Amino acid sequence: MAVAASTATPERVIVPKPKWRPLESERNLAWLLLLPTMVLLGLFIAYPFMRGLMLSVTDSRVGVPGEFVGLDNFRKLAVDPIFHAVVWNTCLYTLVTTIFKLALGLWLALLLNRTFKFKAFTRAFILLPFIIPTVLSTFAWKWMFDPTFSVLNWMLYQTGMIRVAINWLGDGDLAMLSIIIVNIWRGVPFFAISLLAGLQTISPDLNEAAAIDGARPWQRFWHITWPLLLPVTMVVVLFSVIQTFADFQIVYVMTGGGPANATHLFATYAYQLGVGTGLLSQGAAVSLAMFPILLLIVIAQLLYIRRVEVR
Amino acid sequence: MIEGEAWRRWVYFRIPLALFLIFLLFPFYWMVITTFRPDGELYRPWRAVNYTPFWTWNPTLDHIKYLFSETMFATWMWNTMFIALASTVISLFCGVLAGYALSRLNFPFAGSLGTGIFITYLVPQTLLFIPLSEIIRNYKLGDTPWSLILTYPTFLIPFCTWLMMGYFKAVPKELEECARIDGASRWQAMLYIIIPVAVPGILSAGIFAFTLSWNEFIYALVFLSSPEQKTVPVGVVSELIRGDVFFWGPLMAGALLGSIPVAIAYSFFVEHYVSGLTGSVKG
Numbered sequence: 001m002a003v004a005a006s007t008a009t010p011e012r013v014i015v016p017k018p019k020w021r022p023l024e025s026e027r028n029l030a031w032l033l034l035l036p037t038m039v040l041l042g043l044f045i046a047y048p049f050m051r052g053l054m055l056s057v058t059d060s061r062v063g064v065p066g067e068f069v070g071l072d073n074f075r076k077l078a079v080d081p082i083f084h085a086v087v088w089n090t091c092l093y094t095l096v097t098t099i100f101k102l103a104l105g106l107w108l109a110l111l112l113n114r115t116f117k118f119k120a121f122t123r124a125f126i127l128l129p130f131i132i133p134t135v136l137s138t139f140a141w142k143w144m145f146d147p148t149f150s151v152l153n154w155m156l157y158q159t160g161m162i163r164v165a166i167n168w169l170g171d172g173d174l175a176m177l178s179i180i181i182v183n184i185w186r187g188v189p190f191f192a193i194s195l196l197a198g199l200q201t202i203s204p205d206l207n208e209a210a211a212i213d214g215a216r217p218w219q220r221f222w223h224i225t226w227p228l229l230l231p232v233t234m235v236v237v238l239f240s241v242i243q244t245f246a247d248f249q250i251v252y253v254m255t256g257g258g259p260a261n262a263t264h265l266f267a268t269y270a271y272q273l274g275v276g277t278g279l280l281s282q283g284a285a286v287s288l289a290m291f292p293i294l295l296l297i298v299i300a301q302l303l304y305i306r307r308v309e310v311r
Numbered sequence: 312m313i314e315g316e317a318w319r320r321w322v323y324f325r326i327p328l329a330l331f332l333i334f335l336l337f338p339f340y341w342m343v344i345t346t347f348r349p350d351g352e353l354y355r356p357w358r359a360v361n362y363t364p365f366w367t368w369n370p371t372l373d374h375i376k377y378l379f380s381e382t383m384f385a386t387w388m389w390n391t392m393f394i395a396l397a398s399t400v401i402s403l404f405c406g407v408l409a410g411y412a413l414s415r416l417n418f419p420f421a422g423s424l425g426t427g428i429f430i431t432y433l434v435p436q437t438l439l440f441i442p443l444s445e446i447i448r449n450y451k452l453g454d455t456p457w458s459l460i461l462t463y464p465t466f467l468i469p470f471c472t473w474l475m476m477g478y479f480k481a482v483p484k485e486l487e488e489c490a491r492i493d494g495a496s497r498w499q500a501m502l503y504i505i506i507p508v509a510v511p512g513i514l515s516a517g518i519f520a521f522t523l524s525w526n527e528f529i530y531a532l533v534f535l536s537s538p539e540q541k542t543v544p545v546g547v548v549s550e551l552i553r554g555d556v557f558f559w560g561p562l563m564a565g566a567l568l569g570s571i572p573v574a575i576a577y578s579f580f581v582e583h584y585v586s587g588l589t590g591s592v593k594g
């Protein structure tokens with residue numbers, strides 16, 4: 001603007017010679033401010049991603065550089081029965097835990113959305129499973145599931161629900177159930193608190209108006225609360241699905257992928273191959289195999305979120 | 312909000328909430344009680360007649376003593392603290408600057424860079440740990456705290472940037488323009504006007520980043536190997552389990568003590584933490 005004005009009437013406006021201030025240009029300042037971020041993300045995300053792609057098409061092991069083998073690693077995975085189990089386990093684990101986390105988290109959020117004594121206190125305590133380092137709290141669960149000393153077995157036995165000990169982590173299906181329970185336990189607070197924040201943005205007037213018009217609580221939830229909460233719900237689910245799909249800590253501590261590979265997920269199998277047995281390129285191939293699936297999930301959800309928001 | 316007869320309040324509100332609290336908090340109670348339970352009681356099968364699960368009459372500090380005398384627990388605590396603080400500071404620095412640039416400056420590719428950072432926000436650590444471990448080795452960073460201090464920002468910066476963008480967007484443009492009219496440079500306006508207004512956001516991002524780095528496991532597990540370099544989660548896993556033998560008493564004591572710093576940090580900044588958490592999922 002100023003420049004345009006000064007060229008139009010050069011004889012009347014005295015333009016003071018500007019000091020050389022490169023940071024006054026938005027573009028220069030922006031690049032300078034973004035530099036540290038781009039360097040770190042480039043070095044430790046973009047570059048490793050390329051290295052991972054390169055690794056996955058060689059046959060490197062620890063200490064052996066390896067030769068180019070094309071898509072051999074992926075071909076091996078396609079016929080590897082453990083990898084098939086890994087894909088199935090991961091999908092099952094993600095689907096079941098997400099459904100339960102959403103249902104329980106929403107329920108808990110609705111409970112917390114009321115006014116009651118010690119509300120702030122309760123809310124602070126509810127987030128604990130999400131705050132405390134997962135590995136450490138998972139050990140408490142592993143101890144609770146211990147076949148010989150299990151307090152859960154004791155409770156079930158005392159209440160008459162079981163007669164013989166349940167070997168929680170020794171049986172494939174039960175081990176799967178156990179890790180699913182722990183994941184739900186860890187994820188419910190995140191869902192509850194995020195959804196609660198969403199609920200608090202919904203004006204109570206809407207619910208009151210509907211109540212005056214005679215809507216039942218269930219109808220009010222279904223026609224008012226749920227649609228208004230949907231954008232927040234979708235984002236929360238997106239985050240949770242990605243974290244769950246790529247989960248490592250819970251399975252590593254609880255079962256290590258066992259018994260007999262019954263609970264391996266992508267990450268634990270990649271760890272076992274890449275770090276445990278030193279088959280670097282195979283491990284890299286397993287964890288990269290997550291990428292297309294994650295990408296599909298992200299794209300699908302982002303498109304859906306956009307559609308919901310436009311509506 | 313709560314109306315109707317008393318039984319409705321119990322059935323629809325108090326009992327479900329109590330059950331949720333028991334489900335969510337019982338493992339921590341179990342952690343605490345195990346920490347103070349003597350070994351004789353600890354290894355008593357659940358079928359035993361004198362199995363008293365929920366209380367102990369002979370509390371002991373043996374497990375905690377074991378932790379400090381037989382393992383390097385104090386060192387692990389210090390390592391974790393140092394790594395978490397250093398990576399949080401780095402991430403805040405980068406995240407605040409990047410968040411400012413992406414939310415308040417016009418420049419080419421701003422939109423696509425923002426999207427790019429959002430996508431790295433969604434890259435899980437388990438996707439890259441194998442190639443990254445190679446890179447760490449090549450840079451001669453293996454088995455040093457720097458291997459974690461430099462890699463943790465990869466999942467903290469996107470989060471901090473995202474959160475700070477939200478805060479910066481909420482600061483009215485006029486505030487900055489006033490300062491510019493008064494002769495402040497862009498740099499000064501950012502440093503003295505905008506960033507101070509966003510301090511609550513910086514606190515939220517910081518406390519969230521601190522808990523995330525305290526919680527991180529797989530990078531620490533893969534990059535660190537000697538006991539004196541380990542972080543609490545990795546140290547507990549690798550030094551308190553020998554083969555098939557779990558040292559449950561010290562394990563639970565380690566889990567309890569290892570959680571305390573995060574719990575304290577969290578309890579001081581609950582509100583900031585919650586706004587960080589909910590800010591991180593706001594699109």
